[in-house]
Amino acid sequence: xxxxxxxxxxxxxxxxxxxxxxxxxxxxxxxxxxxxxxxxxxxxxxxxxxxxxxxxxxxxxxxxxxxxxxxxxxxxxxxxxxxxxxxxxxxxxxxxxxxxxxxxxxxxxxxxxxxxxxxxxxxxxxxxxxxxxxxxxxxxxxxxxxxxxxxxxxxxxxxxxxxxxxxxxxxxxxxxxxxxxxxxxxxxxxxxxxxxxxxxxxxxxxxxxxxxxxxxxxxxxxxxxxxxxxxxxxxxxxxxxxxxxxxxxxxxxxxxxxxxxxxxxxxxxxxxxxxxxxxxxxxxxxxxxxxxxxxxxxxxxxxxxxxxxxxxxxxxxxxxxxxxxxxxxxxxxxxxxxxxxxxxxxxxxxxxxxxxxxxxxxxxxxxxxxxxxxxxxxxxxxxxxxxxxxxxxxxxxxxxxxxxxxxxxxxxx
Numbered sequence: 001x002x003x004x005x006x007x008x009x010x011x012x013x014x015x016x017x018x019x020x021x022x023x024x025x026x027x028x029x030x031x032x033x034x035x036x037x038x039x040x041x042x043x044x045x046x047x048x049x050x051x052x053x054x055x056x057x058x059x060x061x062x063x064x065x066x067x068x069x070x071x072x073x074x075x076x077x078x079x080x081x082x083x084x085x086x087x088x089x090x091x092x093x094x095x096x097x098x099x100x101x102x103x104x105x106x107x108x109x110x111x112x113x114x115x116x117x118x119x120x121x122x123x124x125x126x127x128x129x130x131x132x133x134x135x136x137x138x139x140x141x142x143x144x145x146x147x148x149x150x151x152x153x154x155x156x157x158x159x160x161x162x163x164x165x166x167x168x169x170x171x172x173x174x175x176x177x178x179x180x181x182x183x184x185x186x187x188x189x190x191x192x193x194x195x196x197x198x199x200x201x202x203x204x205x206x207x208x209x210x211x212x213x214x215x216x217x218x219x220x221x222x223x224x225x226x227x228x229x230x231x232x233x234x235x236x237x238x239x240x241x242x243x244x245x246x247x248x249x250x251x252x253x254x255x256x257x258x259x260x261x262x263x264x265x266x267x268x269x270x271x272x273x274x275x276x277x278x279x280x281x282x283x284x285x286x287x288x289x290x291x292x293x294x295x296x297x298x299x300x301x302x303x304x305x306x307x308x309x310x311x312x313x314x315x316x317x318x319x320x321x322x323x324x325x326x327x328x329x330x331x332x333x334x335x336x337x338x339x340x341x342x343x344x345x346x347x348x349x350x351x352x353x354x355x356x357x358x359x360x361x362x363x364x365x366x367x368x369x370x371x372x373x374x375x376x377x378x379x380x381x382x383x384x385x386x387x388x389x390x391x392x393x394x395x396x397x398x399x400x401x402x403x404x405x406x407x408x409x410x411x412x413x
Contacts, residue, residue: 038223038226038362038387038389038390039225040390040394041223041224041225042172042173042174042397042398042399043172043173043175043213043224043225044223044224044225044386044387044390044398045172045173045384045385045386045390045394045395045398045399046170046171046172046177046224046384046385046386047170047171047382047383047384047385047399048135048137048168048169048170048334048382048383048384049167049168049169049170049171049380049381049382050137050139050166050167050168050330050332050380050381050382051166051167051168051169051373051376051378051379051380051381052143052163052166052330052378052379052380053163053164053165053166053167053181053183053378054145054148054162054163054164054376054378055162055164055184056148056162058161058162058163058164058184058186059147059148059149059160059161059162061186061191062158062159062160062161062191062194063159063160065191065192065194065195066157066158066159066195067159119352120348120352123348123351123352124340124348126355127217127340127344127351128340129218130216130217130218130219131216131217131218131235131337131338131339131340132216132218132335132336132337133214133215133216133218133335133336133337134333134334134335134336135215135333135334135335135383136331136332136333137168137331137332137333137334137381137383138329138331138381139329139330139331139370139379139381140368140370140381141329141370142248142249142327142328142329143327143328143329143330143379144325144326144327145162145325145326146161146162146163146248146304146305146325146326146327146328147159147160147161147162147163147305147307147325147326148160148161148162148325149325150310150322150323150324150325151307151322151323152320152321152322152323153323154307154323155250155252155306155307155308155309155323156198156304156306156307157307157323158194158195158198158304160325161194161200161304163184163200163305164183164184165181165182165183165184165202165205166181166182166202166244166330166332167179167180167181167182168180168242168332168334170334171399172213172224173398173399173400174398174399174400175210175213176208176210176213177209177210177213177214177215178208178209178210178214178240178334179206179207179208180204180206180207180208180242180268181204181205181206181207182202182203182204182205182244182266182268182298183202183203183205184200184201184202184203185200185201185202185203193301194304198303198304199264199301199302199303199304200301200302200304201300201301202266202298202300203287203298204268204285204287204296204297204298205286205287206285206286206287207268207270207283207284207285207296208282208283208284208285209240209270209272209282209283210281210282210283211230211232211238211272211277211281211283212229212230212281214230214238214336215336216230216235216238216336216337216338217230217235218336221362222362223362223387230338232274232341233341233343233344234340234341234343234344234351235338235339235340235341235344236338236339236340236341237271237338237339238271238272238336238337238338239269239270239271239272239336239337239338240268240269240270240272240334240335240336241267241268241269241270241333241334241335241336241337242267242268242332242333242334242335243265243266243267243268243332243333243335244265244266244267244300244330244331244332244333245262245264245265245330245331245333246262246263246264246265246266246302246305246328246329246330247260247261247262247263247328247329247331248260248261248263248305248306248326248327248328248329249261249327249328250305250306250307250308250309250324250326250327251308251309252306252308252309253309253311253321258306260329263302263303263305263328264300264301264302264303265300265302266298266299266300266301266302267298267299267300268296268297268298268299270283270285270296304326305326305327305328306326307323307324307325307326308323308324308326308327309321309322309323309324310322310323310324362387362388363387363388363389364385364386364387364388365385365386365387365388365390366383366384366385367382367383367384367385368381368382368383369381369382370382384399386398
């Protein structure tokens with residue numbers, strides 16, 4: 001036997017065996033979801049922008065109301081002023097309670113009893129998990145300037161309050177999924193409540209929601225472009241809720257530090273019905289517009305932000321008490337839920353057969369930035385999510401533009 005031929009054949013066999021094991025390993029990894037092969041699609045790039053609204057007009061209006069109170073305290077109308085103030089703030093408080101109860105009642109929907117067996121039980125468990133989506137949006141750090149100026153009147157001096165609510169824009173690529181704007185309630189009763197109880201209220205200005213681009217069904221084993229789109233024929237009683245929590249940090253005159261103290265909450269709960277959509281299948285609510293679709297309200301209230309103590313010394317060396325412009329954070333939680341339609345329940349086998357038995361998992365990368373917008377003079381907190389194999393340029397192209405900002409804090413792509 002030719003020894004050299006035998007040696008070469010043995011080496012070749014080892015190489016082929018090694019290649020076989022490598023191929024099996026790659027296939028196994030792909031099946032286990034370790035390999036991200038998501039093809040580029042702008043719809044797979046999702047972004048949230050949470051913006052704090054400010055307004056000089058708000059500051060002027062509250063300062064005028066504050067001066068009116070100060071003048072009343074110095075005159076003989078003190079008693080009458082406080083009696084009238086108590087009356088209007090009671091009305092405002094009752095209004096908040098009524099909104100809260102109605103909003104909660106309006107989104108209730110029945111659930112179907114889970115009296116199923118076998119594969120249907122497994123199917124139902126999967127589908128019910130897909131019927132809920134929740135995203136928590138947290139600011140990286142405190143936002144400055146709840147008020148537009150420093151005060152010498154105290155930590156809860158509302159004069160100069162420039163805060164004017166929140167806005168949130170959720171996009172998939174360049175398309176809008178959700179757009180909501182909540183502004184400070186400046187009705188007479190609401191302004192009086194700021195002065196009398198140090199609490200402010202919000203009112204819903206705009207709400208736009210596109211069910212076709214929403215995160216339901218929430219199939220996190222696949223990218224959005226590979227999922228089954230939302231359908232009112234299969235999923236019903238879709239409900240959108242947006243919850244906002246406000247916290248604040250400050251230091252008082254006794255040099256006691258308070259970090260992230262809870263000040264209040266607001267909640268929007270809206271049932272989205274197919275018959276309330278516009279002709280382009282989008283839900284729209286605009287305050288004050290005749291024929292608004294659906295039932296939209298905002299409930300809750302919040303204490304105004306305490307100012308930090310910051311005593312100052314003038315040019316003559318005389319020390320004066322002063323309080324700053326207020327720091328705060330907002331945490332926003334967006335939640336979508338829905339039910340199962342009777343027809344979808346009845347024809348569950350067709351859906352079960354269409355599902356991959358071993359779905360591939362795909363990996364996401366996330367960017368969180370807190371950015372100063374020099375045009376509007378406000379902070380914007382941005383959260384962006386995309387498949388891990390997308391490049392920075394692909395993500396930028398998917399969102400349509402690369403915004404230029406003068407100041408950025410956070411970790412990005």
